[in-house]
Amino acid sequence: MEGHVKTFDAVIHRNAAYSNFFVEKREYRRWYRRPDIHPTAVGVWMCMDGRCSPDVFGMPPGVLEFWRNGGCLFDLGWLGFQPSFKDWYLHARKNGRRCLVVLVDHFSGSDPKKLGCAAHSCDDAAARLATWAQVEDLWSDFEEDDGTRNLYAISCGLDTDTDTLVFRKRKGGQVFDLAKAWHFTERDLAQALGDFYADELPQEIVRDIVPWASGNILRSRNIEASGRPPQGHGESVIAVGRGLDWFGMNEALVIGPFSPDFEEMVAVAARIVLHNIEEGVVGQGKGAVLLAAAPFHPCEGNPGRRMASRKAEHFARVAEKVVRRATPDLVPYLHCAVGIVDNDTRRLRIERHNDLQTII
Numbered sequence: 505m506e507g508h509v510k511t512f513d514a515v516i517h518r519n520a521a522y523s524n525f526f527v528e529k530r531e532y533r534r535w536y537r538r539p540d541i542h543p544t545a546v547g548v549w550m551c552m553d554g555r556c557s558p559d560v561f562g563m564p565p566g567v568l569e570f571w572r573n574g575g576c577l578f579d580l581g582w583l584g585f586q587p588s589f590k591d592w593y594l595h596a597r598k599n600g601r602r603c604l605v606v607l608v609d610h611f612s613g614s615d616p617k618k619l620g621c622a623a624h625s626c627d628d629a630a631a632r633l634a635t636w637a638q639v640e641d642l643w644s645d646f647e648e649d650d651g652t653r654n655l656y657a658i659s660c661g662l663d664t665d666t667d668t669l670v671f672r673k674r675k676g677g678q679v680f681d682l683a684k685a686w687h688f689t690e691r692d693l694a695q696a697l698g699d700f701y702a703d704e705l706p707q708e709i710v711r712d713i714v715p716w717a718s719g720n721i722l723r724s725r726n727i728e729a730s731g732r733p734p735q736g737h738g739e740s741v742i743a744v745g746r747g748l749d750w751f752g753m754n755e756a757l758v759i760g761p762f763s764p765d766f767e768e769m770v771a772v773a774a775r776i777v778l779h780n781i782e783e784g785v786v787g788q789g790k791g792a793v794l795l796a797a798a799p800f801h802p803c804e805g806n807p808g809r810r811m812a813s814r815k816a817e818h819f820a821r822v823a824e825k826v827v828r829r830a831t832p833d834l835v836p837y838l839h840c841a842v843g844i845v846d847n848d849t850r851r852l853r854i855e856r857h858n859d860l861q862t863i864i
């Protein structure tokens with residue numbers, strides 16, 4: 505039992521630290537989101553892989569909105585995904601902002617065949633093609649009758665060796681690799697991105713790319729300075745649901761509950777975590793955690809909290825069943841936690857937690 509609690513404790517600790525920082529940055533977020541300061545709401549579609557951590561953007565918490573699924577595979581036709589995305593889009597529009605969706609696939613610059621995206625069998629061309637096709641769909645879906653648009657989309661590659669982003673144009677195959685921009689000032693960066701996207705994006709959208717492109721440069725310079733070797737999987741947490749943007753680098757596989765292949769995504773994540781334990785990347789005594797969570801708005805009172813709790817419990821039951829079936833060898837290491845996340849503070853409230861072996 506003692507051994508199993510350690511990853512769980514780390515999860516609680518990580519969330520508490522993030523939540524404190526999130527609350528501290530409330531006024532900053534309010535200022536940042538003013539349409540006259542940053543007229544673009546930025547949403548990120550990203551792989552569930554723990555190496556695709558929101559940390560790579562180097563932004564204060566809550567500024568960017570994340571959706572996570574294996575392989576950065578999304579479809580606006582999915583029943584659970586469309587309402588979530590539409591809420592975000594309409595909320596931004598109501599506040600006088602336009603939207604930019606950034607689709608992030610990932611690869612390893614040093615060892616693409618081994619350290620790439622598991623959902624695309626480490627085929628980085630397939631991963632790129634998948635994000636490109638979704639970008640094209642968004643461009644076509646969000647064109648208004650008069651040819652204008654309030655939503656733009658771009659794709660980026662993430663080199664998980666150094667956490668560096670590579671911007672890609674929609675047409676012509678040109679790339680802008682931030683690894684080549686490490687010594688740019690923010691002004692140089694704004695100029696370079698402006699030139700790069702001149703015929704694809706309005707300049708005010710490009711200006712709202714600069715803060716997180718600049719955050720990413722700082723991040724990758726720090727990673728380089730720390731001498732971190734190219735990283736494989738290291739996750740000890742399978743996190744399912746929403747409100748889970750607070751996990752750090754390589755801590756958790758985060759699966760949004762959107763895809764019709766949700767169960768398959770959970771099975772892939774469970775195999776990765778089991779592999780991490782068997783290979784000794786995650787100490788056996790540390791244990792693994794299956795966390796299911798759903799966010800709630802405190803203004804919705806008890807009914808809102810209870811409904812979030814029902815949702816999280818539902819995700820947990822589905823995911824537990826998948827783990828028992830797909831990776832029975834993981835069960836002895838797995839601690840299951842169900843929680844709800846306060847949307848105003850991002851604080852996780854654990855509703856129940858138990859070793860998976862215990863039938864409750």
Ligand SMILES: [Zn+2]
Pocket residue numbers: 551552553574575576610620621622623624
């Ligand atoms: Zn991936």
